[in-house]
Amino acid sequence: MEISAAGRLEVRITTADVGKRVSVRSLTEHGPPGERFTDTVGVLTSWDDGVLRITRKGGESVLVRESALVAGKVVPSAPARRRGPAASYEELARVAARAWRPVESERLGDWELRAAAGFTRRANSVLPLGDPGMPLDEALAAVCRWYADRGLPAYVQTATGAEGTQEALGAELERRGWVREVTAQLWVGALAPVADAGPEPSGGGPGGVDVLLSREADEAWLARYRRRGVSEVALKVLGGGSPVGRGGPSVWFATVPAGGDGPGSSGSGGDGPGDGAEGGAAPAAIGRCVVDGRWAGFAAVEVDPALRRRGLASAVMAALARRALDEGASAAWLQVEADNAAAHALYGRMGFAAHHAYHHYRAPRSSAPAGDGSP
CATH class of the missing domain: 3.40.630.30 (Gcn5-related N-acetyltransferase (GNAT))
Structure with missing residues (x-):
């Protein structure tokens, strides 16, 4: 947490920090007796109507009332790795996609729409590595039409927990009523x-x-x-x-x-x-x-x-x-x-x-x- 020269905790984040990784301390509303504060670390995915949404590494969203904030700061976008080969999220996402190749795919800007008659969600979902080239609502409507034409449900695959992952997109999907059905991890x-x-x-x-x-x-x-x-x-x-x-x-x-x-x-x-x-x-x-x-x-x-x-x-x-x-x-x-x-x-x-x-x-x-x- 940020501490001033006078020893006080300070809130040093604003709505301009949406999309950045933050660490906040807030007053606990329903915690155990004697525990007044809760610490949350994750990507600040929205700050609307006095409520902050912070997405943790595993994809869980935490809502924090602005009035309950005690301290907050921006922290490095990704923690230092201790084990395993160095790799970016985008590199691994592309390698994993090639391991489960669809039988049909189409580009929508930087998004890849993939279909394989429903065999594995990995080969039957959108891989959004960048901008779809149009407003999000238009892109999602196009996605739904593309999968409906193939008799398939529309899925979008997102990731959390590493530099370059899509916490903000996941929050926008949830805001629009998309339902997260599966969470898994990629290990290296x-x-x-x-x-x-x-x-x-x-x-x-x-x-x-x-x-x-x-x-x-x-x-x-x-x-x-x-x-x-x-x-x-x-x-x-x-x-x-x-x-x-x-x-x-x-x-x-x-x-x-x-x-x-x-x-x-x-x-x-x-x-x-x-x-x-x-x-x-x-x-x-x-x-x-x-x-x-x-x-x-x-x-x-x-x-x-x-x-x-x-x-x-x-x-x-x-x-x-x-x-x-x-x-x-x-x-x-x-x-x-x-x-x-x-x-x-x-x-x-x-x-x-x-x-x-x-x-x-x-x-x-x-x-x-x-x-x-x-x-």
């Missing part, structure tokens, strides 16, 4: 520790796990994938949106065959797709990795519930990370739901840390069919 880390986190491949000694790598999501892989009824469009999104060798990111799928989840498991651990399962059983574990320049993005890491806590997720990620290192990547990212404590613990041990949160806002009063619900 160095790639080499991920490659070292799992056991050696089968044949490398006791404790090895057989992980098969393939360029395609075959029937065995899909048998473990938690989203049932995967369509041809979904397979295009999972495969990166373009055939191998014709540009775009390099996509790999990993499978631990049923029965291949411990010492002495058989298999080559090579690059062929294999059958991935024994007797039609779903694999013990699967994963997906998208290599894009220096980045390797991990997704769909899923393990048979009966085989969890045996290191299979680490083995899958390690095998994919080794392949990504071979292709020249050095940094890693992944997306995880904000309340998935088990995944947070696993990724934290591998050296990942949260970079920013992202949110999907749905247009109000939409009667269009929903997507598959994934972030």
Whole structure:
């Protein structure tokens, strides 16, 4: 808080500071006995009619009455990072978008409208990296029309918690009745520790796990994938949106065959797709990795519930990370739901840390069919 030379707390923010990161102290209205003040840090997204709206890193909005302000100041736009590779929000947003490529897209100024028959909100939402080239209400009306023409609900993906994220846009969407349905986080880390986190491949000694790598999501892989009824469009999104060798990111799928989840498991651990399962059983574990320049993005890491806590997720990620290192990547990212404590613990041990949160806002009063619900 700002303290004057006389030792008094001072409010040193005004309405001109909307859009900046601030730290404020205000009188507590409903706090525990003995606690008179509340401190809030976040982006000042509006200051209207005597009420400040401050958006915290995770996307939560806090309303503070102007009359309750005790102190306030502008603070640096983003805190110093302690772990993980340096990266801007825009770089990561573009890399993540290429990992979930839509089958159809259109530009609206600096916004990208994306559609893929409803498979994942990431491939069926607007990515607003800049100005749409028209007033916001006109842009949102155009967005709603574009998705309605495709029989899809209109979603806008925004982010909070890093320099260059869209706290102000999220606040404007909420003001217009858009509903935030999903919040997740994008985590980053160095790639080499991920490659070292799992056991050696089968044949490398006791404790090895057989992980098969393939360029395609075959029937065995899909048998473990938690989203049932995967369509041809979904397979295009999972495969990166373009055939191998014709540009775009390099996509790999990993499978631990049923029965291949411990010492002495058989298999080559090579690059062929294999059958991935024994007797039609779903694999013990699967994963997906998208290599894009220096980045390797991990997704769909899923393990048979009966085989969890045996290191299979680490083995899958390690095998994919080794392949990504071979292709020249050095940094890693992944997306995880904000309340998935088990995944947070696993990724934290591998050296990942949260970079920013992202949110999907749905247009109000939409009667269009929903997507598959994934972030």
